[in-house]
Amino acid sequence: MEMKVFNSLTRRDEILAPLSGDEIRMYTCGPTVYNYAHIGNFRAYTFEDILRRVIEFNGMKVRQVMNLTDVDDKTIRGANAANVALADYTRTYKDAFFSDLKVLNVEPAEVYPAATDHIPEMIALVEKLVEKGVAYRSDDGSVYFNVRKFPQYGQLAHIDFDHQRTGARCAADEYDKENVGDFALWKAWEESDGPVGWDSPWGRGRPGWHIECSAMSMKYLGESFDLHTGGIDNCFPHHENEIAQAEAATGKRFVKTWMHCAHLRVNGEKMSKSLGNFYTLRDLLDKGWTGREIRYVLINAHYRQGLNFAFSALEDARKALSRIDECVDRIENAPPGEIPDWAAKCLEDFTAAVNDDLNIPKAFAALFDLVRQTNAHPVAPVAEAFRRMDKVLGVIFFGKAAKAEIPPEVRSMLDERAAARAAKNWAESDRLRDAISAAGWQVKDSREGQTCTRKA
Numbered sequence: 275m276e277m278k279v280f281n282s283l284t285r286r287d288e289i290l291a292p293l294s295g296d297e298i299r300m301y302t303c304g305p306t307v308y309n310y311a312h313i314g315n316f317r318a319y320t321f322e323d324i325l326r327r328v329i330e331f332n333g334m335k336v337r338q339v340m341n342l343t344d345v346d347d348k349t350i351r352g353a354n355a356a357n358v359a360l361a362d363y364t365r366t367y368k369d370a371f372f373s374d375l376k377v378l379n380v381e382p383a384e385v386y387p388a389a390t391d392h393i394p395e396m397i398a399l400v401e402k403l404v405e406k407g408v409a410y411r412s413d414d415g416s417v418y419f420n421v422r423k424f425p426q427y428g429q430l431a432h433i434d435f436d437h438q439r440t441g442a443r444c445a446a447d448e449y450d451k452e453n454v455g456d457f458a459l460w461k462a463w464e465e466s467d468g469p470v471g472w473d474s475p476w477g478r479g480r481p482g483w484h485i486e487c488s489a490m491s492m493k494y495l496g497e498s499f500d501l502h503t504g505g506i507d508n509c510f511p512h513h514e515n516e517i518a519q520a521e522a523a524t525g526k527r528f529v530k531t532w533m534h535c536a537h538l539r540v541n542g543e544k545m546s547k548s549l550g551n552f553y554t555l556r557d558l559l560d561k562g563w564t565g566r567e568i569r570y571v572l573i574n575a576h577y578r579q580g581l582n583f584a585f586s587a588l589e590d591a592r593k594a595l596s597r598i599d600e601c602v603d604r605i606e607n608a609p610p611g612e613i614p615d616w617a618a619k620c621l622e623d624f625t626a627a628v629n630d631d632l633n634i635p636k637a638f639a640a641l642f643d644l645v646r647q648t649n650a651h652p653v654a655p656v657a658e659a660f661r662r663m664d665k666v667l668g669v670i671f672f673g674k675a676a677k678a679e680i681p682p683e684v685r686s687m688l689d690e691r692a693a694a695r696a697a698k699n700w701a702e703s704d705r706l707r708d709a710i711s712a713a714g715w716q717v718k719d720s721r722e723g724q725t726c727t728r729k730a
């Protein structure tokens with residue numbers, strides 16, 4: 275069966291198949307590591323995880339690159355306000371990001387390039403744009419992209435370019451469609467940058483946010499690749515500018531398919547750091563919700579539809595997951611045999627749903643149909659059908675053994691904690707208990723030592 279997705283560039287459903295070979299090359303805009311990611315950000319990352327898993331479900335390979343924006347306006351502001359080196363400031367949030375991804379059972383990307391490790395590639399790309407005459411150095415030593423030199427500008431965001439007040443220059447990374455103008459590729463050093471800066475042919479400075487993604491995506495995926503994704507707010511100006519930079523430099527089509535997820539909202543407004551209406555993953559774990567319950571809520575809405583965050587949804591997720599657990603526990607040790615027709619039909623419906631532009635709510639309906647029918651039949655060999663579905667959903671616990679299987683990183687924290695307790699270092703013991711909890715596991719102490727169970 276073919277996998278269809280909605281391409282934001284053409285605004286049509288299209289078949290997703292590799293441009294070359296058997297691999298989909300996919301770039302996903304990653305976090306700006308200036309703070310803990312909030313669950314709105316994780317809506318984008320779980321959407322991308324589902325996308326990646328559906329590609330794999332269809333037998334295609336994936337090479338996914340997710341950047342870490344560790345230098346931009348926000349990271350510099352944060353580091354300088356805290357009076358620490360940029361790299362030290364961002365390290366905390368990089369580490370937190372990877373541990374959050376694990377809690378949410380997000381499959382890791384193949385490459386996580388950090389912007390600060392790719393400054394020479396960015397400078398080379400800016401030089402190329404200057405040579406081609408589409409970029410220019412301003413008096414202060416910044417370099418700007420001249421949007422009027424790239425006639426296709428606006429193709430992704432569908433901007434009616436003729437009716438824009440263009441010409442203004444925009445030094446900030448983010449601005450709205452009404453203020454289209456020349457955007458910064460390289461930003462000259464300013465007082466407020468403090469110790470952050472790199473030497474370049476235009477003087478000391480730092481890259482603009484947009485050039486980071488063009489340079490790193492082309493380095494790891496080639497000048498033309500299959501798929502590029504992000505939240506809908508990335509569409510303009512970030513992705514529009516990425517296209518302009520890449521296509522003006524190479525003369526080739528940058529990306530075939532663009533996909534964007536709608537926002538996670540709170541009381542009708544976008545969940546965002548600037549509005550202050552956000553929950554981090556940690557906030558919810560501290561309230562006793564588990565990674566898989568949060569994942570369930572984030573993925574169980576169509577990715578192109580707004581999703582309003584509510585605690586009642588987490589309660590529903592808890593109930594739904596325990597229904598699945600009970601059913602799977604019952605059939606898990608069924609004698610092997612051919613999948614019955616009624617289960618095969620559920621799997622077929624599931625496949626059709628995920629291949630129809632990632633219709634996960636419909637896929638869950640097929641899963642619950644399978645639960646209902648399984649419960650209505652004598653024990654049947656349907657575990658394989660659940661397993662297939664879970665390759666995409668990533669929320670089912672299989673087997674008492676799997677439930678008890680402690681991952682190596684949790685195991686090593688348990689070992690460290692045992693050592694800390696032996697040394698009566700209670701602060702360290704508590705810190706490790708919290709870290710183990712953040713990884714989705716619960717540790718209890720008894721005379722026999724620690725027991726560790728997966729949180730429900």
Ligand code: AMP
Nearest residue numbers: 305306314315317318504505537538545
């Ligand atoms: P940032 O760290 O702000 O660059 O955002 C990282 C990713 O999260 C981007 O793909 C954004 O589009 C996405 N994002 C930010 N806020 C939300 C939200 N409320 N809902 C869904 N995605 C979001």
Ligand code: ZN
Nearest residue numbers: 303304487512
């Ligand atoms: Zn990006």
